[in-house]
Amino acid sequence: MKPYRIKRKKSILKIFKSRVFWLGVLVLLAFCGIFYLISFSSFFQIKEIKIMGNQKISSETLENSIKKEIVRKIVFYNSKSIFLAQLNKIRKNLLKEYPQAARADLKRIFPDKISLKIQERKPIAIFCPAESGTEKCFLLDREGIIFEPAENNFSGLPKIVGNIGSLNLGEKALESNYLEYILEIKGKLAENQKIEIKEFIPSEKKLTVITFDGWQIFFDPRGNVPDQILNLNLILNEKIPPEERGNLEYIDLRFGNKVYRKFR
Numbered sequence: 128m129k130p131y132r133i134k135r136k137k138s139i140l141k142i143f144k145s146r147v148f149w150l151g152v153l154v155l156l157a158f159c160g161i162f163y164l165i166s167f168s169s170f171f172q173i174k175e176i177k178i179m180g181n182q183k184i185s186s187e188t189l190e191n192s193i194k195k196e197i198v199r200k201i202v203f204y205n206s207k208s209i210f211l212a213q214l215n216k217i218r219k220n221l222l223k224e225y226p227q228a229a230r231a232d233l234k235r236i237f238p239d240k241i242s243l244k245i246q247e248r249k250p251i252a253i254f255c256p257a258e259s260g261t262e263k264c265f266l267l268d269r270e271g272i273i274f275e276p277a278e279n280n281f282s283g284l285p286k287i288v289g290n291i292g293s294l295n296l297g298e299k300a301l302e303s304n305y306l307e308y309i310l311e312i313k314g315k316l317a318e319n320q321k322i323e324i325k326e327f328i329p330s331e332k333k334l335t336v337i338t339f340d341g342w343q344i345f346f347d348p349r350g351n352v353p354d355q356i357l358n359l360n361l362i363l364n365e366k367i368p369p370e371e372r373g374n375l376e377y378i379d380l381r382f383g384n385k386v387y388r389k390f391r
Contacts (some may be wrong), residue, residue, distance in 0.1 A: 166201055171238050173197050173207045180245040183275075184225050188243075189243060193217060193226060197241070208338045209235050226274040226297030248274045251310065253284050254300050256291040257328070271301040284314050286326040305329055308348055312336065315356045316344075320363060340372060343365065347381040355380040362386050 165171065176193050178186045196217040198241040199206045214233040221231045221243075231245035250266035254273055265273035266281065274296055277284075287301065287309065294300055309327050312334070316322040336347040346355055358380055367375060367388065379387040 153301055166206045166208050167204065171209050173209050173212065174239045175241075177236070177240060179241040179242070180247070182247055184247065186243060189221070189225070189245070192221060193241065193243065196220060196250050199391040204232065209237065209239060209241070211313045211350075214241075218254065219236075223297065226272075226295075229270075248272065250274075250277075250281060250284060252306065253277045253281055253286045254291070255286060255288050255326075257288050258291070265296070265300070266298055267300060267306070269303065269306065271299050271303045272297060285309065285324065288326050288328050301329065305348060308352065309334065312346060312356070313354050315352065317325065319356060319360055340375075342372060342375040343379055345377060345379040350381070353381075358384060358386050362388065 129375075176190050178189050181189065197207050197212045199208070200226065201212045212235070214235070218231045218233050226245050228236075228245050229248045230244075232244040233246075233335055234242045234245075236242055248266075248268040248270075251269050252267040253264050255264040264277040266275050266277050267273055267287065269321040273291075273294065287306075289301065291300060309329065313324060313327075316324060316336070323339045325337045325339045328337070329348065332348070334348045336344040336346065338344070346352075359378060362378060363372075367378075371390075374390045376389045376391050
């Protein structure tokens with residue numbers, strides 16, 4: 128038994144004398160030191176959140192949302208390390224929480240700051256549900272996304288009536304190319320005939336334009352806007368003078384150069 132113990136002691140001594148062993152110890156200590164520095168050093172703990180670009184969304188609420196996201200649990204301790212902040216996850220959660228935000232750009236500013244640049248959605252139309260009994264309307268941005276309830280001070284925007292179903296704020300209510308089509312028609316009608324529009328009712332094969340005078344115009348959403356406007360101008364200028372438009376029910380522009388009209 129004694130020779131075995133001597134051999135065992137010699138093998139342990141060899142390990143402690145080995146350069147590889149001490150190199151491994153140094154690497155482990157360096158790793159632990161770096162891990163502590165990255166995770167828990169006060170030098171790299173996030174102390175300030177800079178917020179830019181927001182106008183409607185409160186800076187305080189944005190900051191509070193980010194503060195909740197930057198805390199990471201490591202074993203039994205909390206860390207707000209700038210290295211551990213998951214900026215992409217924070218960005219996605221901010222866009223989900225604040226539908227008024229079209230973009231949220233987050234950046235690290237070493238050693239202890241995060242910057243947030245918000246780009247808010249700009250309303251270009253009002254979207255109102257076609258479902259009966261629902262009076263609440265929403266602001267619509269250029270992407271066709273509803274992002275907040277519409278107030279009375281947005282009366283100058285075009286009104287679009289459509290099926291909203293179970294849509295939530297931040298979701299698409301209308302395809303952006305269809306919205307551009309509606310805006311182009313609105314501009315042409317105001318420019319050429321000074322026609323005041325009450326509302327637009329889009330569908331797959333027909334865009335219904337209801338005027339404040341009570342008559343309607345049917346457009347083909349798959350057709351060319353300038354051609355349909357040209358046909359409208361021709362029939363209004365040559366066939367339907369302003370004094371007769373009070374009895375007009377509709378003008379249908381969906382069939383090329385064949386324009387149909389109906390009086391009450």
